[in-house]
Amino acid sequence: MRAPSAVAAEHFEDLKQQGHAARLGMWAFLGQEMLLFAGLFALYSAYRSMYRADFHQAALHMSVALGTANTFVLLTSSLTVALSIWAARARRPRACIGFLIATLLLAAAFLVLKFTEYGHHFAEGIFPGRYYHFAELPQHGAHIFFTLYFFMTGLHALHVIAGMGVLTWVLLHALQHHWTPEHHVGIELGGMYWHLVDLIWIFIWPLLYLVL
């Protein structure tokens, strides 16, 4: 096994303090990510109370099967990435690599389902903003619902893609046996970013697919 590059930077007392600072920085970043999405949730909440009946009609048109399948895909991917960190801490590099690959495959499955769903919408004329021309639901509220839907799930899908990039970086380091019980801040932070993606979907799923 290659010796890890586990040396604290000059301005830190030791590795423990450096890891603590890294996690704190990650929480500050993730807190801002949550606030970014919170703006969209606030819009959803306000428009829903304004166009209750239209939102009801639009939600009826959503594919509950695809949305629910994606919920279970993301929940399971959160488990596999958590287990990859457990494996790194337990000095099981092969299990760590396996769990990371499983997470990436689940992430890809999520995107395939999501884009399949977008394909169905586009075929019906459901587009965001002024390109919306869905004949079945011409109401202004349905139009707003689907525009919000595209913004919320689209921004979320961008985070899924970014998360896959982060996890690929983590995987490349895992393949070089970089993560050890003493030094695994990188895989931990990558995992936290991935869990954020799951966390946001936990709220998107009931609000856009289930609540009528």
Next chain:
Amino acid sequence: MAHETRASTYLWTWLALVVLAVATYVLSRLDLGALQVPIALLIALVKGLFVVMVFMHLLEHGATSRIFFGIAFTFILLLISLSTADVMTREQDLPVPASGALAPRG
């Protein structure tokens, strides 16, 4: 820092999340009237807490991290609740969309 989380804890957390997701689905198919959204949000909050505390290791991390998360969460609540309260307590009719502003094409 607390003890490192065991693999079984992650598995139990995942199982709890799956059960809660199934509960969300089943409850959404029942006619709960005005309680539908609060119940769905309550379950989502519990699921979110599981993810944040166990998967994201907030239980393991120090108090400062918890304060950071708590501040973000407080501002999310303020943002969503106040903007919704504003719209819900308005008395006038819905605004008529300006012609062409957000109106469907064709």
